[in-house]
Structure formats: C-alpha cells, structure tokens
Amino acid sequence: MLTKKELKEYCIDARENYLAHISIDCVVFGFHEGTMKVLVLQMKDEGEWYLPGGFVLKNEPIEMAANRILKERTGLDEIFLQQFHVFGHPDRSKEHFDMYKDMLPEKENWFTNRFLTIGYYALVDFCDVNPAPDQFSTSCAWCDLNNVPPLKLDHTLILKTALDTLRVHLNYQPIGYNLMPGEFTMPELQKLYETILDKKLDRRNFQRRMLGFGILKRSEQLRKGGAHKAPYLYSFDLENYRAALIEGFKGSW
Amino acid sequence: MLTKKELKEYCIDARENYLAHISIDCVVFGFHEGTMKVLVLQMKDEGEWYLPGGFVLKNEPIEMAANRILKERTGLDEIFLQQFHVFGHPDRSKEHFDMYKDMLPEKENWFTNRFLTIGYYALVDFCDVNPAPDQFSTSCAWCDLNNVPPLKLDHTLILKTALDTLRVHLNYQPIGYNLMPGEFTMPELQKLYETILDKKLDRRNFQRRMLGFGILKRSEQLRKGGAHKAPYLYSFDLENYRAALIEGFKGSW
DNA sequence: TACAATTGTGTCTAATCTACACTATAGATT
DNA sequence: AATCTATAGTGTAGATTAGACACAATTGTA
Structure with missing residues (x-):
C-alpha cells in the first residue's frame, strides 16, 4: 500500500490529469506452451491480484489510453485491443473504497470515487512481452488461465466476460x-x-x-x-x- | 435552445446528481409495417435530430440509468437493452461544446465537459411505445431506418454501430x-x-x-x-x- | 366461377461437416 | 541398422445442412 504522502500526491496528480469516474481495465491474453495466459499484477502488502488498468487523460481518446496503459505493463506498442464491455455497478469498487477511505478525506481522495471501468481485451505474442509492475504492485506476471487466483474487485467477472467475448469473436476474426x-x-x-x-x-x-x-x-x-x-x-x-x-x-x- | 436561466439551473442540478463525463445514448429499434424504425428526437430551435440519451445518477447502476432514460422517452419499463460500445473520442462532443460555451462559464457549464457515452440498443414492440420528447426537444418520433436524417454529434456513428451489432447478435439470439x-x-x-x-x-x-x-x-x-x-x-x-x-x-x- | 396473389409443404442437389482410415516420417529403442 | 512409437499429412464415405425450386391450398376479387 502507498504511504499517506504517496497517496496524497497520487490523488492530486490524478485529479488534475485524469477524467473522473472512468477507468480502464485490460485482460491481456498470451499463448505459450499450449496454454492460455493472462497478465496479472500483485498488490503490494496484501498480495492480492488484479488486472492491469489505469485512467484516461483528460484529452486522450480511450483507445489511446488503453494502449498507453498496456505499453507501460508490457513494453509493447500498438497492441491488438478490443473494447468489450463497461462495468458500471456502483458497488463494484467498494473494496477500494473501504481500503482507502480512512487515509484521505473523501473530497481529495481519488480512490473513494465511483468508477465505471471500460474493459478491453488484448491479444499479444507471449514472447514479446516484458511484464512490468505498476506503482501499486510488486509484480506483473503471466498466469495460467486455468489457474487464475481470485482477483480484486470485479476483475474475475471482467476476465470471464473477456473470455466469453473472445469465444464469440473467434467466429468472426482469425484471432x-x-x-x-x-x-x-x-x-x-x-x-x-x-x-x-x-x-x-x-x-x-x-x-x-x-x-x-x-x-x-x-x-x-x-x-x-x-x-x-x-x-x-x-x-x-x-x-x-x-x-x-x-x-x-x-x-x- | 434553453434560456440562460434554464441552462444554469440544469447545470447546477446535473452537477449535483449525475456522474461527470459519462452519458448514455440509446438506439431504440421498432418494427412496423415491414420496416425498421428508430426513435429520434428533434432539437428545439435548430431542428437537428439526435438519439435519446441522458446521464447516470451518482449512485445508479448504468443499466438502470439506460432503463430510466428509455422509460421517460417511451413510457415502457423493463425494455430489452443491450450495451454495445463506448464512444470516447475527446472531440465527439465538440458541437455541443461550441454551442453552449458562450452561455455559461466553463466551470459551471455541464455541457462543455468531455463526455464518454455508453451506447445501448433497445428492441421494443413498436405499438407499445408512447414517444415523449425531453427537455431539449420539441418532438420524439419514430423514423424509418432507411431514411434517418443526419444526426447530431456522433449519433450517426452510434446508430450504425448499433445496427452492425444487431446483425451479429441475430446469430446468437432470436431477436x-x-x-x-x-x-x-x-x-x-x-x-x-x-x-x-x-x-x-x-x-x-x-x-x-x-x-x-x-x-x-x-x-x-x-x-x-x-x-x-x-x-x-x-x-x-x-x-x-x-x-x-x-x-x-x-x-x- | 375463374383468377391473382400469396401461403404451406415437399423434394432434389450441392455443399459442408463429421468421423475415421491410411500413409509418411522424425526420433527413440533395440 | 532395423524396428518401434507417436505424431503429422492426406483422403474418403456417410450424415447433415443449405439453397433452389415445384406444386398444391386458400383467400379475396374480377
């Protein structure tokens, strides 16, 4: 977890640069040695897992935001990205809310906001990826699709929805x-x-x-x-x- | 167009109750006498056409918001609704921006914000619908799909995307x-x-x-x-x- | 009463899907 | 080196499905 000071700085920065209430979460699929892999991050301290994600700059197209976020996590640019669903239940980020609410007053606290998240899935060549953790994580790594740990927030649902979408798209695109x-x-x-x-x-x-x-x-x-x-x-x-x-x-x- | 006073009131209310930066636009399909129809609204004054839409209350699930918006336009509840895409280019609401920017300072002006819009399509029984205009429109009416006038903002793109999605879904659902x-x-x-x-x-x-x-x-x-x-x-x-x-x-x- | 237009049903053919058989070959075994 | 094993490449028969069309039935109308 971030220190109070780090959190405060992050929130000030986020408030200034990002669109409020909107986030992006990405399900990055790779294929290696006969199994599907998904890119996941592990939270500092608690060790919980979550999907790579981020926010949209105030004047940035959303596809570009997704691309930017994934470039930071994978080192890859111009990834094949497909928007697939918006997750918008008000309670979806309750965990986050509870976790951060005591650290900063709500007015200044970016993470106690409600967020709708736009789900993207990405298809990448496993071997090209250089997984890199973000500010909140200790590690970023491939995880076997058959063996994904419980994920934070609604990320398990996001992953499942991505996979369902991928199956349908398989009929329309040579994925x-x-x-x-x-x-x-x-x-x-x-x-x-x-x-x-x-x-x-x-x-x-x-x-x-x-x-x-x-x-x-x-x-x-x-x-x-x-x-x-x-x-x-x-x-x-x-x-x-x-x-x-x-x-x-x-x-x- | 709204008067300055009306606009101001609307903005204060919107700011207080709705999530910033997010809107919902709906493509309502009906079928009557052998042709597909779409529900469109006509703007006061300018007479331009646009799709039914609205905003998400701060503590409201997005599906519920779409449902609420459509209930206001059609009189129907529990409509068959399908989220299909988020339109998030920063310039997509430039028309709105230009139109409203001189009427209120940007700080208070809801309509000069950037909005991502979540597209829903709805399938309804033509005969059940009671089209009702909203605050900004003089009329709400069915329009022949083969004969849709140019729509405001990116609503023509939204309609086209909805139709493409509907075609694909036809393979998976007995629509x-x-x-x-x-x-x-x-x-x-x-x-x-x-x-x-x-x-x-x-x-x-x-x-x-x-x-x-x-x-x-x-x-x-x-x-x-x-x-x-x-x-x-x-x-x-x-x-x-x-x-x-x-x-x-x-x-x- | 016959006609025009449309609906209900059947059937033939070609294309496609499915299941499986056979052959070929690289490396492992002896 | 000969043989074995597991996997890859190719082919084919039968079932299923898709596409095109023929014909009889029925309704209101001329």
Whole structure:
C-alpha cells in the first residue's frame, strides 16, 4: 500500500490529469506452451491480484489510453485491443473504497470515487512481452488461465466476460494472428483454438478448415526437434488475412 | 435552445446528481409495417435530430440509468437493452461544446465537459411505445431506418454501430421476440430478418429454419383480411425460447 | 366461377461437416 | 541398422445442412 504522502500526491496528480469516474481495465491474453495466459499484477502488502488498468487523460481518446496503459505493463506498442464491455455497478469498487477511505478525506481522495471501468481485451505474442509492475504492485506476471487466483474487485467477472467475448469473436476474426508467433505449426494453432473454446477439435477437420480460409502460408521448412514426425511451419498471409477480415469469417465452431 | 436561466439551473442540478463525463445514448429499434424504425428526437430551435440519451445518477447502476432514460422517452419499463460500445473520442462532443460555451462559464457549464457515452440498443414492440420528447426537444418520433436524417454529434456513428451489432447478435439470439407483437405471421417475421440483414431470404427455407429452432408456437387461427391466402399466426414459446437462449443459437445467415 | 396473389409443404442437389482410415516420417529403442 | 512409437499429412464415405425450386391450398376479387 502507498504511504499517506504517496497517496496524497497520487490523488492530486490524478485529479488534475485524469477524467473522473472512468477507468480502464485490460485482460491481456498470451499463448505459450499450449496454454492460455493472462497478465496479472500483485498488490503490494496484501498480495492480492488484479488486472492491469489505469485512467484516461483528460484529452486522450480511450483507445489511446488503453494502449498507453498496456505499453507501460508490457513494453509493447500498438497492441491488438478490443473494447468489450463497461462495468458500471456502483458497488463494484467498494473494496477500494473501504481500503482507502480512512487515509484521505473523501473530497481529495481519488480512490473513494465511483468508477465505471471500460474493459478491453488484448491479444499479444507471449514472447514479446516484458511484464512490468505498476506503482501499486510488486509484480506483473503471466498466469495460467486455468489457474487464475481470485482477483480484486470485479476483475474475475471482467476476465470471464473477456473470455466469453473472445469465444464469440473467434467466429468472426482469425484471432490466432495476434496470439501466435510469426511461425507456428498447425497443431500449435489448433491447441490455441481448443484452449479458447475449451473443447477438443478434430485434428484433420481443423486443418482443412483453417487452410480453407486461405489466410495461411506454408513454409517449406519443418519444425524439427520434436520426438516425432516434423510438422510444417505456417505463417499468416497478411494480404489475404486483411481481405478476409473485411469479408468477415462465417460459421461457428 | 434553453434560456440562460434554464441552462444554469440544469447545470447546477446535473452537477449535483449525475456522474461527470459519462452519458448514455440509446438506439431504440421498432418494427412496423415491414420496416425498421428508430426513435429520434428533434432539437428545439435548430431542428437537428439526435438519439435519446441522458446521464447516470451518482449512485445508479448504468443499466438502470439506460432503463430510466428509455422509460421517460417511451413510457415502457423493463425494455430489452443491450450495451454495445463506448464512444470516447475527446472531440465527439465538440458541437455541443461550441454551442453552449458562450452561455455559461466553463466551470459551471455541464455541457462543455468531455463526455464518454455508453451506447445501448433497445428492441421494443413498436405499438407499445408512447414517444415523449425531453427537455431539449420539441418532438420524439419514430423514423424509418432507411431514411434517418443526419444526426447530431456522433449519433450517426452510434446508430450504425448499433445496427452492425444487431446483425451479429441475430446469430446468437432470436431477436424477433422483442420486436414483434405477441402474435405475428411467418412472412412478417421474415420481413424483420430481411430488414435487419438487408437482404432477401428464401421464404420456404426461412420458415423451415425458424421452425427448426423450436421456439415458435403455431396458433390454430389465421390472419384473415389480407387479399390472399391467410397465413397462420405464431407466437414465441417462452419456455423453449429461454432454453434456446441459454444453449445459444448457432449458425450464421 | 375463374383468377391473382400469396401461403404451406415437399423434394432434389450441392455443399459442408463429421468421423475415421491410411500413409509418411522424425526420433527413440533395440 | 532395423524396428518401434507417436505424431503429422492426406483422403474418403456417410450424415447433415443449405439453397433452389415445384406444386398444391386458400383467400379475396374480377
């Protein structure tokens, strides 16, 4: 937790620079070694976990705010970001309220305000990320999606909603592009889909369908080193990929 | 436009009761005589058109705010409402800013603030609505979707985004339930789908598919009075309808 | 009474989805 | 080096679904 002095400084700064009552929270998805990962921060002292977030500068577009916040946490710029929901129940930040209310009078206290938070999800290449904690956290780290600890405030709900949205969007966007490294094998891509959808897919039908979209380029190279037959390496064909995005992907899984 | 005095009173009241920087705008869809309708308001004096909207009370959940706002405009309570996007560009309310900036000093002036607006779309039974103007408008009326006048601020974008969202949601929810009256014929329902999707559908295949969902009940009665063969009347089977909602509707149009 | 327009139902074909079989190959085992 | 094992690449038969269209039934009207 911040000292009283730190808190006071923070509040003065926040009040001056940020829009009141509005925050942004981000669910950053990465994919590594066959499992989905989410970026979480751990609170100083209490050790509680929460999602990366922040506020909107008074004259800043909200997408830019989300981008700025994530750049600070991941080192990455121009991340694939998708707004998905606003969480606006008056009690959603009650925990925060109780925690900070005795430290500063309410008039000056930024954290006892009510906040609506705009949820964004981000898809990133796991390997590109350099997790960095913020002012309130001791650590920022990837966490296995199947094994997320209880999160502060309504962040568990935010995460769940992001995941539900991602599943739906999977029907309309080839989401793999943002989550996979430049080169990958078909089984790796399939694993990603299986993780997001939380169900097994048929290897052969998956391959056919994926290739049917016409957005993958097969390299002549194979991924050697595995214990068995070496799979081909693929990459996204950016030109066709963009065209397909505009067309829209039809059909559900 | 409001007089200076009215504006001042409004601003004092707003400042006291509403969350700063946040507004709600609603796209209310209705369906009547084979065409989609949208509820719009006409500004006093200038005659410009805009979408029904309002602000969030300091201790009010945002869904409740949207509901309250729509109750004032339509007379209806517990409307089917769906949050779909936040519009947050800093310049989005520049028109408002320019219009009101000379009437009151910026410190007191509610309307020169930056507002993020949360977009909701609503689906209602056209016949149930009693359009009522708000404080800033001379009239509140249904407007043909194919023939919407230019709207104030970014409301044209908001409407377009709502419509795009509605099209996607059509794959996941039997949206007809909220837009159709209690009893309707299959051709009427088809017309609704055709209007939303903006394309012709095959009469026979539509019927088969619709009935395949198992959410319609056929009445023994026919709709007489038309110049030709009388079609059956249908209504939604609420029990199956709810079950289907949970299951999720698969497949795209 | 015949006609025009529309609705209810059926059916054929092509496309797609699903499940599974077979072959190929890299590394491990012997 | 020969064989084994697990996984990858490709193909195919059957079921399901989507799309196009034909035909009979029924309503009010000429």
